[in-house]
Each structure stands twice: as structure tokens, then as C-alpha cells.
Amino acid sequence: MTPADAATWLTLEVDVDEVGAARRRLIDQLESAGHDVVFVRDAGAVLSELLMNAMIHGVPDDDGHVHAGWRFDRDGSLELEVRDSGGYDVPTPRAAGDADGSGRGLTIVDGTCTSWDVDTTDGTVVRARLSPPPTRVRRLRPGSAGDS
Numbered sequence: 634m635t636p637a638d639a640a641t642w643l644t645l646e647v648d649v650d651e652v653g654a655a656r657r658r659l660i661d662q663l664e665s666a667g668h669d670v671v672f673v674r675d676a677g678a679v680l681s682e683l684l685m686n687a688m689i690h691g692v693p694d695d696d697g698h699v700h701a702g703w704r705f706d707r708d709g710s711l712e713l714e715v716r717d718s719g720g721y722d723v724p725t726p727r728a729a730g731d732a733d734g735s736g737r738g739l740t741i742v743d744g745t746c747t748s749w750d751v752d753t754t755d756g757t758v759v760r761a762r763l764s765p766p767p768t769r770v771r772r773l774r775p776g777s778a779g780d781s
Contacts, residue, residue, distance in 0.1 A: 641702060642700070643658070643702065645698055645699050656680055659677055660676070672763065672766060676711055678741060679746060683701070683715040683742065683759050683761065686738050692719050692756075700717075701713070714758060714759070716759075717756055717757050747764045748761075
């Protein structure tokens, strides 16, 4: 994903307040579009986890920023992307540490997303895809509230 083909592309300072602002922006867009509350919550959580990982474990660009973007694909799935200039390790899910309480981020991403991947060709780019729940169709019987 590039800034040109993202529905939204953000350049963020390495600051925890920026994570909250990015999450709020995504949630506002999804809620405005009428998405399911669980889908909205999950998308916000995944974006937050990816951004926190980039800020804690990654390296910001030369201007001190990390980047995030999202878009909807033709099948209705949401693609999130977070990028930094690289880190020391390839991001992988791990069990949470007992003492420090960290380590749950990518486990949450792995359990929530339809798919996700990491590209370390040029920095670290983590992409995650979430599929919205299927639309429920309610059939009305003759004589029910839907008849005119």
C-alpha cells in the first residue's frame, strides 16, 4: 500500500498519544460507514497493537515518524498497514511475559485478523486484513411487520 492508494494514510510521531488519535480516526471512519460494532472494535485494537509495536520495537524514519494506512478491498475486507524503518527482529507472536505483561500484541493480531504478514524488504511493513462479519438477511413472513 502506498499513500496514494490508501483510503487514509497517517504520518505519526513516536508518541503513545498518536496511537490513540490514529485509532480514533479509524473507528470514526468505520462507524460513519455503518460497520458492525465488533468489527470496528477489532480493527481499532489491531491498529493500536501494530502501531505500539512499531513505536516500541521498530525504528522511526529519518524524521522521527512511523506510518499507518488503511483501505477496503473489493471483497469488503479492511487492510491495515503500519510501517517503520526496521527493527532488530522480525515481528512474531509470542506468549506474554509473566513479569512484564508484554508480548500479547501480535497474538491478538493473529487471533483477530483473517491474515497478516510482515515484509522486511525496506524497513518493517506489517499488513493485517480483517473481514467484516457476514450480513444477516432477515426474511419476513406474510403478515409480519415488513408487509405493506
